[in-house]
Amino acid sequence: MQHHAATVPGAAWPARWAGALLCLAVAAVHVVDQGGITVTRDPYYVGVAYHVLEIAAVVTAVLLLTGPVRLGWLLAIGVAAGPVLGYVLSRGPGLPYYSDDIGNWTEPLGLVSLAVEGALLLLSVPLFVRSLRRRTY
Numbered sequence: 001m002q003h004h005a006a007t008v009p010g011a012a013w014p015a016r017w018a019g020a021l022l023c024l025a026v027a028a029v030h031v032v033d034q035g036g037i038t039v040t041r042d043p044y045y046v047g048v049a050y051h052v053l054e055i056a057a058v059v060t061a062v063l064l065l066t067g068p069v070r071l072g073w074l075l076a077i078g079v080a081a082g083p084v085l086g087y088v089l090s091r092g093p094g095l096p097y098y099s100d101d102i103g104n105w106t107e108p109l110g111l112v113s114l115a116v117e118g119a120l121l122l123l124s125v126p127l128f129v130r131s132l133r134r135r136t137y
Contacts, residue, residue: 029113083117091110
């Protein structure tokens with residue numbers, strides 16, 4: 001059994017590039033929302049979550065272009081779904097020690113974030129499922 005990235009048909013490259021760019025867009029939106037790369041939002045755990053998401057999004061973008069395709073699409077699902085869950089929780093019931101965004105469903109940057117994450121989710125889920133049906137890594 002080989003443990004390297006499988007050869008990817010040429011038709012898959014546009015999807016991989018789109019996924020990588022969407023991951024970078026997720027990271028960029030969250031950097032803007034937190035006020036810069038070196039800033040950590042309050043409460044501290046939310047700020048750390050932002051940094052983890054940003055790093056994961058960049059790593060995922062790199063994997064989609066250079067690494068195992070299946071792992072890249074799986075991580076892309078997480079990069080998309082995690083912030084959507086955070087958006088819903090922060091605007092709905094709120095998060096511990098973080099109630100500033102409760103009810104703020106129409107914040108423009110939040111809506112941009114949802115659009116980017118939704119597009120990434122719509123792209124990555126079927127491609128991940130397709131990768132499970134193939135014998136590639």
